[in-house]
Amino acid sequence: MTRFRVFAIVALAxxxxxxxxxxxxxxxxxxSYRFKLGLDLAGGTELVYKADMxxxxxxxxxDALSALREVIDRRVNLxxxxxxxxQTDQASALSGTTEDRLIVDLxxxxxxxxxxxxxxxxxxxEFKLAxxxxxxxxxxxxxxxxxxxxxYLSSAALQFGSGATAGLSAPQVLINFNSDGAKLFEKIxxxxxxxxxxxxxxxxxxxxxxxxxxxxGGQATISGNFTATQARDLVKNLNFGALPIPISLESSSxxxxxxxxxxxxxxxxxxxxxxxxxxxxxxxxxxxxxFIAAIALAEYLTFMxxxxxxxxxxxxxxxxAGLIISLGxxxxxxxxxxxxxxxxxxxxxxxxxxxxIGFHRAWTAIRDGHLTMIISGIILFWLGTSIxxxxxxxxxxxxxxxxxxxxxxxxxxxLAIVPEDGGGAWxxxxxxxxxxx
Amino acid sequence: MNIATHxxxxxxxxxxxxxxxxxxxxxxxxPLDIDFTxxxxxxxxxxxxxxxxxxxxxxxxxxxxxxxSVRSSGVNTVSIRTQTLTPEEHTAILASISxxxxxxEISYTxxxxxxxxxxxxxALWALVAVVLAxxxxxxxxxxxxxxxxxxxxxxxxxxxxxxxDLIIPAGFFAVFAHFTGVKVDSLFITxxxxxxxxxxxxxxxxxxxxxxxxxxxxxxxNKETFETTVGxxxxxxxxxxxxxxxxxxxxxxxxxxxxxxxxxxxxxxMLVGVIAGTxxxxxxxxxxxIPLASKFxxx
Numbered sequence: 072m073t074r075f076r077v078f079a080i081v082a083l084a085x086x087x088x089x090x091x092x093x094x095x096x097x098x099x100x101x102x103s104y105r106f107k108l109g110l111d112l113a114g115g116t117e118l119v120y121k122a123d124m125x126x127x128x129x130x131x132x133x134d135a136l137s138a139l140r141e142v143i144d145r146r147v148n149l150x151x152x153x154x155x156x157x158q159t160d161q162a163s164a165l166s167g168t169t170e171d172r173l174i175v176d177l178x179x180x181x182x183x184x185x186x187x188x189x190x191x192x193x194x195x196x197e198f199k200l201a202x203x204x205x206x207x208x209x210x211x212x213x214x215x216x217x218x219x220x221x222x223y224l225s226s227a228a229l230q231f232g233s234g235a236t237a238g239l240s241a242p243q244v245l246i247n248f249n250s251d252g253a254k255l256f257e258k259i260x261x262x263x264x265x266x267x268x269x270x271x272x273x274x275x276x277x278x279x280x281x282x283x284x285x286x287x288g289g290q291a292t293i294s295g296n297f298t299a300t301q302a303r304d305l306v307k308n309l310n311f312g313a314l315p316i317p318i319s320l321e322s323s324s325x326x327x328x329x330x331x332x333x334x335x336x337x338x339x340x341x342x343x344x345x346x347x348x349x350x351x352x353x354x355x356x357x358x359x360x361x362f363i364a365a366i367a368l369a370e371y372l373t374f375m376x377x378x379x380x381x382x383x384x385x386x387x388x389x390x391x392a393g394l395i396i397s398l399g400x401x402x403x404x405x406x407x408x409x410x411x412x413x414x415x416x417x418x419x420x421x422x423x424x425x426x427x428i429g430f431h432r433a434w435t436a437i438r439d440g441h442l443t444m445i446i447s448g449i450i451l452f453w454l455g456t457s458i459x460x461x462x463x464x465x466x467x468x469x470x471x472x473x474x475x476x477x478x479x480x481x482x483x484x485x486l487a488i489v490p491e492d493g494g495g496a497w498x499x500x501x502x503x504x505x506x507x508x
Numbered sequence: 509m510n511i512a513t514h515x516x517x518x519x520x521x522x523x524x525x526x527x528x529x530x531x532x533x534x535x536x537x538x539p540l541d542i543d544f545t546x547x548x549x550x551x552x553x554x555x556x557x558x559x560x561x562x563x564x565x566x567x568x569x570x571x572x573x574x575x576x577s578v579r580s581s582g583v584n585t586v587s588i589r590t591q592t593l594t595p596e597e598h599t600a601i602l603a604s605i606s607x608x609x610x611x612x613e614i615s616y617t618x619x620x621x622x623x624x625x626x627x628x629x630x631a632l633w634a635l636v637a638v639v640l641a642x643x644x645x646x647x648x649x650x651x652x653x654x655x656x657x658x659x660x661x662x663x664x665x666x667x668x669x670x671x672x673d674l675i676i677p678a679g680f681f682a683v684f685a686h687f688t689g690v691k692v693d694s695l696f697i698t699x700x701x702x703x704x705x706x707x708x709x710x711x712x713x714x715x716x717x718x719x720x721x722x723x724x725x726x727x728x729x730n731k732e733t734f735e736t737t738v739g740x741x742x743x744x745x746x747x748x749x750x751x752x753x754x755x756x757x758x759x760x761x762x763x764x765x766x767x768x769x770x771x772x773x774x775x776x777x778m779l780v781g782v783i784a785g786t787x788x789x790x791x792x793x794x795x796x797x798i799p800l801a802s803k804f805x806x807x
Contacts, residue, residue: 121620170626183616184595322592324617337767345762349755356751388771389698395759396702400709403752407713410748436716439649440709446645447638447705454634456627458694462701470705 072487079487082480086370089377096380104380109387109461112335115178116186116325120318122159122171131218136161136171138222138315143173146193152177173318174457183325191320194273194305196221196246196313198259198291201267201279214269214276217259221313223252229306230292242302244293246309253289261285272305274317338391345395346372349402357409359500360485364405367480371401374476375469389462397469400444404477407433422489422497430482441474510739515795522792525784526672529679536682541691544628546621548593550601551614554584561586564605571600579689585614593618631697635704639667642708650715653722656734656801665800666711669785669793673707674700676784677777690773699774703781706756710749710789717741718794734801738794746790753786 096104110117122139124132136159147155156176180186199214228245248256259268260282269276270293278293297305350368353361375394379386412429420428448467452460490497511518542549558564564586565578574591581587588601598616605611619627643663650659677700685691718741725732757779764775 119620181613184599187595321620322618324619325613325615327612327614338771341763341766344766345759348758348762352755352758388695388774392695392698392702392771392774395763396705399706399752399756399759402755403709403713403748406748406752406755410745410751414744432720435720436713439646439716440712442649443642443645443708443712444705446641447708450637450641451634451701454630454637456630456694458698459631459634459701462698466702466705 072491075483075487078483082370082483086373089370090373093373093376093380104383106380107383107385108335109385109390110176110178110324111326111388112386113178114181114326115176116180116183117177117323118175118183118186118190118320119322120173120175121321122173123317123319124171132171135220135222135315136173138220139173139318142193142221142314143175143190146190147175147177149189152180154178172321181325181327183323187320187323192308194221194308194313195271195315195317196224196309197271197315198256199269199271199276200259200263201269214271217255217268219248219252219255219259220315221309222315223248223255224309224313225249225252227306227309229302241294242297242299244297244302244305244309246291246293248289248291250289253287256289256291257285257287342391342395346398349398353402353405357406359489360405360409360412360481363484363488364402364409364481367405367476367484368398368401370480371472371476372398374472375465378468378472379465384464384468385461387458387461389458390465393462393465394469397466397473400441400470401473401476403440404433404437404473405481407436408477408481421491423486423491426482426485426489430478434478437474437477441470444470445474511742511791511795513735513739515791515798518791518795522672522788526675529676529682532679532682533675536686538678538682539685539691540628541693542589542617542619543694544625544692546592546619546625548590548598548616548618550588550590550598550616551581552586552588552602552605553612553614554586555610555612558584558586559609564588567604567607568601570604571597573597592620627694638704639670642670643667646712646715650719653719655722657797661797661800662715665793665796666708666715668796669711669788670704670707672788672792673703673781673785676788677703677781680780681777684776695771695774696777699777699781702778703785706782707785707789710752710785711793713748714741714745714789714794717745718797735798738798742790742794749786749790753782756782 092104096102097106099105122136124135140157140159144155144157147157155178156174158174158176160172160174161170175190177186198217198219200217202213202215224246226247228247230243230245231241264282264284267279267281270278270280270291272293280294293305346368350365353364353368355361357364375397378384384390408429410429411433412425415425415428415432416422445467448463448470452463452467455463558580561578561580565576568576568578568588573593577587577589579587579589588605590597590601593601598618602611602613643660643666646663646666647660650662653659681690681692681696718738721737721741724730725737760775760779760782764772764779767775
């Protein structure tokens with residue numbers, strides 16, 4: 072019993088510490104452990120782009136995708152958003168053809184069209200070799216990718232050069248490659264002398280110079296028929312990064328801040344009142360163990376909130392649903408144990424013995440129920456879309472900890488207090504319902 | 509009243525409710541939202557009071573689009589559903605409805621048609637995988653009690669109950685959607701997933717009790733009929749089933765009454781599902797094992 076009392080005091084102390092952590096980090100607006108709220112709760116914009124990989128070698132797709140992410144990341148930072156999130160997502164093989172997506176989350180941004188326009192300014196830059204194939208009498212010009220794209224760009228500059236047709240000072244764009252790009256550019260130009268190396272901007276060939284000699288040093292000039300303004304804008308946009316592969320907007324969503332904050336306030340309110348009602352019911356029906364369960368559940372909830380803050384898990388509406396259901400699982404585990412304890416008491420066991428056996432006999436049901444939940448949750452997380460994953464992540468964690476808390480917390484607390492040979496008062500306290508036992 | 513002996517009556521009652529829910533789904537259908545079909549959804553708030561829906565529809569008609577659905581979705585709040593919009597069309601719609609009055613856009617969602625289709629396939633695959641995993645796990649967990657019912661039958665019954673517990677709230681939703689115009693969105697799918705977890709757990713608790721009794725009977729060489737064992741297990745776990753459901757129902761009721769409007773539908777579907785899950789696990793799950801058992805004993 073002394074052992075259980077020590078455990079119980081430690082468990083309570085940890086609970087209070089965690090509760091203080093949850094409260095203090097939330098009260099401090101600058102804390103990095105505040106709840107991270109999903110766009111559906113906090114308000115903001117999400118844009119989902121599809122990356123067109125049809126022109127990219129399979130071996131280079133991974134690199135191209137991460138280069139794409141970096142460029143968009145830079146562009147988003149330019150947009151001035153606190154904590155933007157840019158991530159890539161490969162549609163799983165289960166849904167048929169693989170598709171590569173770029174997901175851009177902009178918390179706090181509600182003007183969706185401005186966001187789309189800002190990201191849309193990112194140019195796509197590609198260098199392609201022209202090939203001519205003769206079919207019968209018609210000659211077709213095709214372009215093959217060289218692997219040299221906007222991802223190797225280090226900087227761009229505006230210069231005025233002499234163009235044959237555009238007058239003496241036609242605006243040109245001078246681009247500098249990074250060291251990898253420079254090597255690649257030199258290799259391509261040295262191997263394909265006499266051929267046309269077309270420069271594609273946003274999918275259109277804007278310049279089709281013929282390679283006269285190998286070009287070392289990693290500099291190239293784009294001389295389209297630019298006006299001075301066009302050339303200046305292009306330089307500016309290229310300097311913020313050029314896309315290695317074309318992307319197109321597939322879906323978008325924006326949630327206003329009022330909708331989000333109303334959802335949170337109502338959710339917190341419903342959560343608190345719901346918890347109070349459950350606690351009241353447990354105490355009224357299960358008496359002393361119900362009271363213990365209420366404390367164990369409060370500690371369970373505190374622990375879950377602390378985990379959500381520390382990991383951190385972004386809270387969405389579906390994540391909160393997962394939390395509610397796992398709280399239901401935790402309540403159920405307690406109910407199972409108390410019902411079993413009551414059965415043992417009926418058979419004439421002493422209170423402490425009944426609690427011991429009650430836990431032992433409820434164990435298989437709790438174990439199998441929770442394991443099934445955890446397996447289902449893992450599969451949902453593995454195969455689901457982001458909304459389903461948001462639910463599954465909280466659900467799996469919640470079930471896992473419900474498993475642990477039911478057989479440790481409630482047990483430690485009960486065994487720390489219930490005496491070896493309690494009299495009638497203990498029989499009443501450990502009973503339930505309207506009748507005595 | 510012993511549920512195991514009077515199971516036929518309960519089979520009929522639950523069967524009729526199930527048929528009703530199934531009929532509602534077939535008759536009214538489950539209208540899919542843009543998460544599945546692709547399209548755009550604009551939610552706007554009129555601080556000075558929303559005009560008649562037909563007027564809003566007329567205002568939007570200046571923008572050349574296919575079918576546009578305009579529905580009320582709360583006090584002074586209107587949802588506009590269209591085909592997938594380009595940013596220009598989106599701006600044009602907002603301009604068209606804010607000519608005479610002040611309008612604030614509270615949310616905008618646009619889903620490309622391909623992405624929508626993938627969401628549905630993915631959700632379906634995940635569900636199939638979960639069901640298979642449940643059968644396998646339960647067959648494993650009950651491997652020691654393969655008499656009189658083979659252990660995989662427990663898994664199969666859990667899945668039958670699961671299907672029942674998902675069809676009832678879906679049927680409720682079909683009726684509800686028919687009269688209010690709400691649609692099946694990803695939050696509805698989340699509700700079904702949560703119910704899936706709840707339902708399986710509820711059934712396993714009763715099966716666990718049957719398993720325990722079967723093991724004790726074998727040890728003490730107690731030759732009671734399977735029907736008696738099942739009846740005993742149901743009445744012993746009844747208080748637990750009802751009490752657990754009651755706590756979850758209480759939590760969901762507060763969410764339905766006090767929660768954000770966005771989660772009202774979620775809480776309602778969950779409520780119906782939890783109630784269906786409770787009675788199905790008491791009246792249907794374990795009693796279903798009895799006809800299965802007699803089938804296997806004869807062979």
